[in-house]
Amino acid sequence: MIFKLDQIETFVEVAKHKSFSIAAANLNVTQPMVSSRIKKLEEMVGFKLINRNTKTVSLTKDGEALLDKSIEIIENIRDAERIVGRIRERAAPRIRIGAVSVHVWRRWWILESFMMRYPQAHLEIESGPSSRLAEKLLRGELDIAFMHPRASLPLEGLNLLSARYGLISRREAVTKPGPLTASDLRGQEVGLFRRELQPAIHDEITRILEPQGVRIVAIPEVTDEGILNFVRRMHFPVLSFTVWDDDSPPDDVIFQEIEGLDVALEFVVARASRTTQAAELLWRHCTAKLG
Secondary structure, three states: OOOOHHHHHHHHHHHHHOOHHHHHHHHOOOHHHHHHHHHHHHHHHOOOOEEEOOOOEEEOHHHHHHHHHHHHHHHHHHHHHHHHHHHHHHHOOEEEEEEOOOOOHHHHHHHHHHHHHOOOOEEEEEEOOHHHHHHHHHOOOOOEEEEOOOOOOOOEEEEEEEEEEEEEEEHHHOOOOOOEEHHHHOOOEEEEOOHHHOHHHHHHHHHHHHHHOOEEEEOOOOOHHHHHHHHHHHOOOEEEEOOOOOOOOOOOEEEEEEEOOOOEEEEEEEEOOOOOHHHHHHHHHHHHHHO
16 A cells, blocks of 8 residues: 555645645645545545535544544655755755856856756855955855956966946937047046946046046946946946947947057956865866866
């Protein structure tokens, strides 16, 4: 005799609530399905479990005798499922990844292709500025980070992307198509990241634009979504790198390069040392993709 779990669960639900309709709702099945399961269970055990009439539902004496054991069976199965889940969690290779909070399409291209190859891997991703990610790499709290390079730190790095800066504007506000010059921005307000995030790049952009009377305004959120929201709400452009790369920007904005603004933002994949076997697999995958 082999009991079926769905029949046992249905019997317990009916017994608990003394209602076929409530049992059906709790199990997310139809009431006829509940009746069918109870009938099949009774046929299997060879005796009646539930007294039914048009008004009440109650257990037979044999049904009462079977109820406690049925509850115990379900609890044992749930315990087994929890144990299996914990074992699978421990067995799944875990990789701790840091990422600067801007959209870099190559990062997701690498991670998506890695997960297609190793679907059992568990990626834990946290975002933050490159300085904090670098500290966590050195402390062994991250395995790999997608970040701006830190030449002064003992980190191994692979070149991920070099992106040039330009102007992101609302398409309807653009009066000159194609590349711009610094003089085209004369007297305008433009958004730019806060200086503490990338002092050298900030100073170089300021050196080029300030003589043209350009007023630089710090933007609050340096992510692709934050930049776009700023452009749309504040109605003036933002200096940023080409966040879309091979993707097209949204229809309502446009990216224009600025001639003479030879400033590039570098991205690398970095690690401090070899860590877990799973992290080593991701590093080799990055090397193959970027090599």
